[in-house]
Amino acid sequence: MATVGALRTLPYEWYTDPAVLRLEQQRLFARSWQYAARLDQVVEPGQLTTAWAGTLPVVLARARDGELRGFVNVCRHRGHVLCEGDARRETIQCPYHAWTYALDGSLRSAPRADREPGFDPEVLGLLPVSAEAWGPFVFVNPDREPEPLLDALGELPALLAAGGIDIDALRFHARAESDEYACNWKVCAENFLECYHCAVAHPSLTKAIDVSPDAYGLEIRDRLSTQVGPPRNGGGGVYDAEGEVERGQFHLLFPATVVNVMPGRPNLSIGPIVPRGAERTYRFLDYFVGPGADDEWLADYLALDDAVGAEDRRLVETVQRGIASGGLESGVLMPESEKLIAHFQSLVVEALGTADEV
């Protein structure tokens, strides 16, 4: 049996094996809330947008009745993906054979269905998933009877409010999307969960935020893992030490939603870590800022985030090459500096069952 003790990482096979990703989808992503989209993308009747819940493609739709609904974004006929990106429509029509669904998911028409005696549109509606908004953010959960989103968020709303972020006052600025990462989604999550690498790998971030172990906090609250970092004296330029937001907050809501707040002026970025295969990962971040954010500050803030993102890309892709090489069965964790990773890995093991089953 592959043991997962306090010091061992997960077995490296778990980062390359498509069978493990299938289990993660079934036992983890299929039962979890994940950030999907912004509320402004689906606020008016007829608006649609697409998202992911792990590997599951999802379409979110605001129907005429005002209800926000989520569906598996796959045609019930022969599996064509239905929608991509944002749209405004009265119906969802499959591009393959033109089966047409209402925005409540029901199958409205299928060409030549009248020639098929046993055809029953009643049982061929889109498969629903759960969708709920929290402030300007929409989350999805494939589970049709999930715990309420607010319960799943735990202390996240309170931590943001206490840290100077009023989510309802935020204004959307831009979505930052990058090429897929050549690594397993857990490599991205684990890299996010420690700042042990920051002093080594992120010189500009380290100038701006105090990443020393005595100043930089690591906090575990059930499925919410939080890092808290104060700006360095003087704020290092980008982060205004006198601003309303005293400290940076970097959260991972298990399994795969990232929420970042930088110190200084009100700001927040949020996005999912989306597996696209055992060794491919897609990410985006929706950036929000407080009222009155000026352009110069915004440009500096985004430039630093971009630089850190590029540094992290090299790290995670190089880690994937190492762990996929077969040279080692697993690695070790530093129990203090990497305690959020140890917690993350224990939640993965708990969701998947014993390592034997995998």
Ligand code: FES
């Ligand atoms: S696969 Fe959608 S209509 Fe045929």
Ligand SMILES: [Fe+2]
């Ligand atoms: Fe990093």
